[in-house]
Amino acid sequence: MLLLQQIINSVMLGSVYVTVAVAFTLTIGILNFLNFTIPTLFMLTGMTGWAIAYWGLPMGLSGPLPWPVALVIGILVAVLASLVVERFTFRYLKTRYGDSTEHAIPLVSSLGFLLVLENLVQIGYGNDSQRFPGPDADLTLNIGGLFVRIPQLVSLLVTVAIVVGLTLLLKRSRIGRGLRAIAENPDAANILGVDTARVVPVVFMLTGLLCGLAGALFAVNYGEVSPFMGEDIGTKAIAGMVIGGLGSIWGAVLGGLVVGLLEMMTVHFFGADTVQVVVWGALLLTLIAYPQGLFGHNSIGKGKL
Amino acid sequence: MSGYMSGILSILAINIIFAYGIFLAVATGQLNLGGAGFQAVGAYAAAYLTATFGLSVPLTLLFGVVLAGLVGVAIAFPILRTKGVYLVLATFAFAEVITGAILNSEELGGAMGISVPAYVDWYVPVIMAVCVIGFVFYVMSTRFGLAMRAIHDDEQVSDLMGVSIRGVKVVAFGIGAALAGLSGGLYAVSYSYVEVQSFNALLSIYVLLYVLLGGTQTAWGPLVGATFFTILPEVLRDALPALKTAVVGLFGDADNVAPPDESWRFVILGLMTILMMVIRPEGLVTRTMVENLQFWKKGATSARREVTEG
Structure with missing residues (x-):
């Protein structure tokens, strides 16, 4: 029974990882770009949401707003920030030299954004973790002796809805076809009439939206936000993405859940300090022994969304 | 010399050595985002050997370098099968595993860190840095350096021309890891204290940024990048x-x-960083820039440029 309860808890924990892992895998699958701003966007939603719920809009535009409104504004901030990132990691960057570290240029820019955003938030809101004034996170459902917390259940449902919606968007819509074409071969997609300049920002909007939703769900579930909340989640999400296979959405879903389970089991059997070693060790082993992951293909950008 | 100045000189020398360690990997087209892991290996080797066995400073530094180099070669073989994003992730994961293992090790002090009963003054790291700079410039001028440069510019063509891609990459990665280990050892004996929290992911990011912003085409890049961003x-x-x-x-x-x-x-x-990637993604110092600055060889360079640009 205890084990079953642990598994339920790990699925709930994993659902936050899943959303962020899907954001990572989307950018890698379509643009072959490891976006290091993703954990920062996640944190940005949590912190701006907290600031608006606690202090109100900046420059005295309003008093403290109710937490759902604050979180929606927080998600919008993440989407906007993600679009700014798009400008400086893709739009203004032209490949000129063709040498082998060239693919790193967007990655390096995103590291720059990570430094800027994280430190700006620290300057604005301080280094401390803050209590998020959300709903009571301890509302629980008792199903035959197993406890499920209601906010966590909501998170899980939202995550499932996001993943299904995203799959449908990619499979069925015109934009989705464009995105898959770019993932396959950007140059050919361009020649065949996919407007890259209009389609690429969609990836970043989706990234911002996913991270924002994950950040909002995290704030509600754990009732606590901090400028460093993205680091841990980013770690676990990257591990989940790699285990599932880079560029595969369903792989990221499964990988996120596996990491949640791995974490719960590690804490249960070995204690909390060893989680880092186990999760990163699993990632490293997967990369070395089975680089395509559980669902991905060996090379990036070859039609696997 | 004031304590402040000597402190800056030590950390500057350590950062330069560290940057050259990462540079050797990046110069063969492999982004090494695990610098902190290799530095931690060197630092903890030096700290542990000094604190437990009371070995002298040169000996512990040597052990740190050799250990980090061996770890680098051992990890390079499996990791270098991966490319691009996978390689970045693998090196990053490696650093996290190393620091996580140290954090959980009672023997290495865990979260408490180790205090090192040895101290070196600022001139030791500075002399070592000068040696490392000379060494890397020498390596880049040899046939091996030429092979590194060829792989950096175009891996497939170098392979066709008979360059042993795997061999060059593993050796460059290994020497780079050894240099990162040396910087770690010097860090341990300069500050007389190591704690695992200082070898975090941000450190790996910073040192990679030093190298990439300085420029990876010539051996001047890491020197300029590390100096600029340490002094700034x-x-x-x-x-x-x-x-x-x-x-x-x-x-x-x-x-x-x-x-x-x-x-x-x-x-x-x-x-x-963001602006630099937009304006000058190849880094501050480029090959053309260095050639243009060598005005005493004006005839030779202009002839060469005609060939490359014509």
């Missing part, structure tokens, strides 16, 4: 409060200004 925060430490006072002074309230947050320095580093 120190300059800003004085310049930022002055700037803030001046700006606030315009509005006539200069007396009660709190000094700006330390974080501004990192904001500036981040902004410079």
Whole structure:
């Protein structure tokens, strides 16, 4: 029974990882770009949401707003920030030299954004973790002796809805076809009439939206936000993405859940300090022994969304 | 020399050695985002051997270098099968595993760190840095350096021309890891204390940024990048409060200004990174720039440029 309860808890924990892992895998699958701003966007939603719920809009535009409104504004901030990132990691960057570290240029820019955003938030809101004034996170459902917390259940449902919606968007819509074409071969997609300049920002909007939703769900579930909340989640999400296979959405879903389970089991059997070693060790082993992951293909950008 | 200046010189020398360690990997087209892991290996090897067995400083540094180099070669074989994003992730994961293992090790002090019963003055890291700079310049001028440069520019063509891609990459990665280990060992004996929290992911990011912003085409890049970004925060430490006072002074309230947050320095580093990638993604120092600066060989360079540009 205890084990079953642990598994339920790990699925709930994993659902936050899943959303962020899907954001990572989307950018890698379509643009072959490891976006290091993703954990920062996640944190940005949590912190701006907290600031608006606690202090109100900046420059005295309003008093403290109710937490759902604050979180929606927080998600919008993440989407906007993600679009700014798009400008400086893709739009203004032209490949000129063709040498082998060239693919790193967007990655390096995103590291720059990570430094800027994280430190700006620290300057604005301080280094401390803050209590998020959300709903009571301890509302629980008792199903035959197993406890499920209601906010966590909501998170899980939202995550499932996001993943299904995203799959449908990619499979069925015109934009989705464009995105898959770019993932396959950007140059050919361009020649065949996919407007890259209009389609690429969609990836970043989706990234911002996913991270924002994950950040909002995290704030509600754990009732606590901090400028460093993205680091841990980013770690676990990257591990989940790699285990599932880079560029595969369903792989990221499964990988996120596996990491949640791995974490719960590690804490249960070995204690909390060893989680880092186990999760990163699993990632490293997967990369070395089975680089395509559980669902991905060996090379990036070859039609696997 | 004041304590402040000698402290800056030590950390500058350590950062330069560290940057050259990462440079050797990046110069063969492999982004090594695990610098902190290799530095931690060197630092903890030096700290542990000094604290437990009381070995002398040169010996512990040597052990640190050899250990980090061996770890680098051992990890290079499996890791270098991966490319691009996978390689970045693998090196990053490696650093996290190393620091996580140290954190959980009772023997290595865990979260408490180890205090090192040895101390070296600033000139030791500086002399080592000069040696490392000379060594890397020499390596880049040899046939091996040429092979590294060829792989950096085009891996497939180098392979066709008979360059052993795997061999060059593994050796470059291994030497780079050894240099990162050396910087770690020097860190341990310069500060007489190591704690695993200082070898975090941000450190790996910073050192990679030094190298990439300095430029990976020539051996000048890491020197310029590491020097610039080590000195910059120190300059800003004085310049930022002055700037803030001046700006606030315009509005006539200069007396009660709190000094700006330390974080501004990192904001500036981040902004410079973003701008640099837009304006000059190949880094500050490029091959053409170095050739143009060698005015004493003017005839030779202009002839060469005609060939390459014509």
